[in-house]
Amino acid sequence: xxxxxxxxGRRGDDTRQAIEIAAIDLFAELGYHAASMRQxxxxxxxxxxxxxxxxxxxxxxxxxxxxxxxxxxEDAVEEAVNQADDPVGKMAAAVREHVVFHGRHTRAAFxxxxxxxxxxxxxxxxxxxxxxxxxxxxxxxxxxxxxxxDFRVSDPAVASFAILLxxxxxxxxxxxxGSLSLDRIASIHVELVLGSLGVKVQT
Amino acid sequence: xxxxxxxxGRRGDDTRQAIEIAAIDLFAELGYHAASMRQxxxxxxxxxxxxxxxxxxxxxxxxxxxxxxxxxxEDAVEEAVNQADDPVGKMAAAVREHVVFHGRHTRAAFxxxxxxxxxxxxxxxxxxxxxxxxxxxxxxxxxxxxxxxDFRVSDPAVASFAILLxxxxxxxxxxxxGSLSLDRIASIHVELVLGSLGVKVQT
DNA sequence: GCAATAGCCTAACGGTCGTTCATGAAGCTG
DNA sequence: CAGCTTCATGAACGACCGTTAGGCTATTGC
Numbered sequence: 319x320x321x322x323x324x325x326x327g328r329r330g331d332d333t334r335q336a337i338e339i340a341a342i343d344l345f346a347e348l349g350y351h352a353a354s355m356r357q358x359x360x361x362x363x364x365x366x367x368x369x370x371x372x373x374x375x376x377x378x379x380x381x382x383x384x385x386x387x388x389x390x391x392e393d394a395v396e397e398a399v400n401q402a403d404d405p406v407g408k409m410a411a412a413v414r415e416h417v418v419f420h421g422r423h424t425r426a427a428f429x430x431x432x433x434x435x436x437x438x439x440x441x442x443x444x445x446x447x448x449x450x451x452x453x454x455x456x457x458x459x460x461x462x463x464x465x466x467x468d469f470r471v472s473d474p475a476v477a478s479f480a481i482l483l484x485x486x487x488x489x490x491x492x493x494x495x496g497s498l499s500l501d502r503i504a505s506i507h508v509e510l511v512l513g514s515l516g517v518k519v520q521t
Numbered sequence: 522x523x524x525x526x527x528x529x530g531r532r533g534d535d536t537r538q539a540i541e542i543a544a545i546d547l548f549a550e551l552g553y554h555a556a557s558m559r560q561x562x563x564x565x566x567x568x569x570x571x572x573x574x575x576x577x578x579x580x581x582x583x584x585x586x587x588x589x590x591x592x593x594x595e596d597a598v599e600e601a602v603n604q605a606d607d608p609v610g611k612m613a614a615a616v617r618e619h620v621v622f623h624g625r626h627t628r629a630a631f632x633x634x635x636x637x638x639x640x641x642x643x644x645x646x647x648x649x650x651x652x653x654x655x656x657x658x659x660x661x662x663x664x665x666x667x668x669x670x671d672f673r674v675s676d677p678a679v680a681s682f683a684i685l686l687x688x689x690x691x692x693x694x695x696x697x698x699g700s701l702s703l704d705r706i707a708s709i710h711v712e713l714v715l716g717s718l719g720v721k722v723q724t
Numbered sequence: 725g726c727a728a729t730a731g732c733c734t735a736a737c738g739g740t741c742g743t744t745c746a747t748g749a750a751g752c753t754g
Numbered sequence: 755c756a757g758c759t760t761c762a763t764g765a766a767c768g769a770c771c772g773t774t775a776g777g778c779t780a781t782t783g784c
Contacts, residue, residue, distance in 0.1 A: 364761095
């Protein structure tokens with residue numbers, strides 16, 4: 319009784335993955351509205367109608383991509399944070415993992431961030447709530463660091479926005495072929511962030 | 522021989538401004554591709570065909586908005602920088618003006634940044650070149666500050682990306698009705714940036 | 725007062741969009 | 755084998771897109 323392929327048909331759900339990859343790339347290159355179902359189908363190697371066997375609508379492709387990205391980002395950063403004890407270490411771990419994750423998934427990160435307004439009201443509210451929860455984690459890290467005397471900032475809310483924006487922005491310019499490794503870029507951002515939080519330099 | 526109105530017809534070029542305002546708002550709310558000429562015309566109080574009396578195409582509305590925004594941003598920041606002498610003062614002035622300008626023109630800033638990919642290749646290249654030149658100004662401010670011994674950063678290029686991203690991002694979340702004034706937000710960003718550049722705190 | 729023109733209109737063009745429908749080939753199940 | 759499900763297809767639907775052609779009106783310059 320060996321593991322049988324769960325689905326029938328010709329390809330299994332490689333097709334689903336092909337659609338998702340095509341959609342990420344096209345949404346990132348052209349934007350959600352400028353990328354058509356026909357283009358997605360072309361790049362996935364199928365006819366447009368076949369997409370509707372795997373997704374109920376164009377928007378459902380987008381929401382799937384976005385929620386998958388946030389799922390994985392949350393998991394990765396939470397795990398990194400939990401492996402440090404003090405506020406400085408936790409913030410450094412969070413920044414490093416956030417940067418690395420955005421560098422490894424530049425297109426998905428970009429689509430998740432920039433196409434929120436393309437969603438219908440319900441999906442948009444849902445995604446914004448998830449994004450807010452993620453941001454709240456950083457804000458709380460800052461607040462804890464202030465209480466412990468490790469950080470010195472005027473406004474934790476503004477600081478968390480600023481930190482997340484600069485780290486998320488790595489997805490906009492990072493080039494795997496470039497001269498800087500992702501680890502190096504992450505280290506630089508940890509330095510910048512800890513500096514802006516008023517942490518004593520620990521060279 | 523008093524100054525005569527330069528154009529004839531019913532409204533002068535109030536119409537042109539109405540189209541630009543409608544376009545900024547709709548591009549910001551829905552995105553360039555999701556906003557239609559009919560919606561722009563509706564909001565400007567005219568019929569779609571009338572837009573083509575003032576603009577030769579939908580894309581020319583976008584490029585006009587984007588280039589106007591960069592024109593004014595460049596002027597404002599350059600003037601602010603020129604009124605300071607030392608690297609720390611220049612960077613503080615640049616950050617403050619950049620933040621204030623983005624807070625005062627959130628929608629235009631957002632459209633200029635996020636709809637570059639909607640442009641045809643020629644217009645896109647032109648706008649990217651202008652953006653690069655603007656970023657180079659910040660990078661040079663950092664380099665000068667390092668040479669003078671005022672700043673301490675590992676990588677000026679990455680630092681300038683990070684600084685600009687967090688300051689530009691103000692356009693994404695700033696709310697004029699919120700509890701923080703734009704001046705206050707600008708001051709906080711000056712603190713954060715100077716901190717990340719390793720400037721001694723000057724309370 | 726008369727021609728020219730600026731400004732805006734209605735109507736329509738060809739094209740593309742997201743989506744649906746009916747159909748059929750291929751594999752699994754009993 | 756028969757029957758069901760999975761996966762994909764070609765063709766078409768109505769809606770909407772950016773844009774244009776042609777005409778009307780009011781103001782301007784002479």
